């Protein structure tokens with residue numbers, strides 16, 4: 001595909017599409033890049049960008065073994081604890097190290113967002129757009145055996161993938177997962193709230209409490225899913241009520257009354273009992289992800305118009321991001337921090 005006289009990163013014509021090194025980019029996308037002051041050459045670099053993996057804490061002594069299994073050197077990323085670069089062609093999914101949960105694939109950029117959040121022991125952390133869960137896993141890993149982690153996503157099937165990952169990597173002990181609209185979610189961290197309301201929780205007439213989590217679902221629950229599936233695929237949230245689809249042993253929920261957990265925050269309650277850290281890893285156009293743009297070669301460049309260049313879609317996404325951010329700040333404790341991340345190069349404005 002590469003044209004012989006085309007130096008790395010340069011642009012040449014090629015029947016309707018222009019060739020940027022090894023990647024043909026449609027004119028509309030090139031115009032979009034030019035309007036945003038972006039160099040098309042960056043999209044030709046995908047083949048040279050390494051893959052990144054994160055080693056589960058405590059697995060450092062097994063690096064040599066993992067290297068011989070993957071047949072490559074794990075190159076330590078000095079600025080990102082636990083991260084290693086490997087050549088892009090290395091597949092990790094078939095390896096024992098991956099299957100046994102010793103390593104997982106996660107971009108360095110995702111790691112940078114979590115690093116910026118500066119999670120400290122004991123923090124109550126909220127991930128408002130959690131699925132499919134790479135950052136959630138790193139957050140759980142970083143928290144270790146203190147604090148709590150709440151993951152929220154509007155897409156149930158995607159959040160279920162987070163649950164699988166947390167269980168696979170044994171990282172879900174302090175985590176709870178809610179299928180909910182992150183723009184409206186208002187449930188505060190359980191431990192911080194329970195400490196504040198000490199003594200008044202747990203004795204509720206006729207109130208049912210959370211037993212230890214089990215993946216075996218009740219007959220009633222199975223019937224509910226069957227009914228929902230009969231009404232069509234459940235891609236997005238059917239109701240406004242948050243649905244709890246997982247909670248760990250030390251998430252603080254076991255033994256608590258359900259009504260206490262689902263009680264939404266009131267007025268300025270979050271200022272004192274809110275989350276210490278909030279991640280808003282918002283839904284976006286992905287134009288900033290070089291690897292994502294490369295996939296349009298297979299999906300067809302026409303879909304790029306609809307998914308990335310469509311002004312209406314971009315505007316809707318910007319509004320969604322604004323609402324997610326606003327709600328993220330509402331749930332943040334005074335003095336807490338929020339990190340907002342997207343994979344978008346183009347300049348955004350919140351109107």
Ligand SMILES: C[S@@+](CC[C@H](N)C(=O)[O-])C[C@H]1O[C@@H](n2cnc3c(N)ncnc32)[C@H](O)[C@@H]1O
Pocket residue numbers: 110128129130131132133134135136152153154155158180181182183281282283284320
């Ligand atoms: C960029 S992805 C998040 C990636 C994730 N943080 C990770 O590291 O794997 C954006 C997510 O936002 C979710 N989303 C979209 N609208 C939402 C909303 N209103 N509330 C909560 N989540 C939403 C999507 O379902 C999608 O899973």
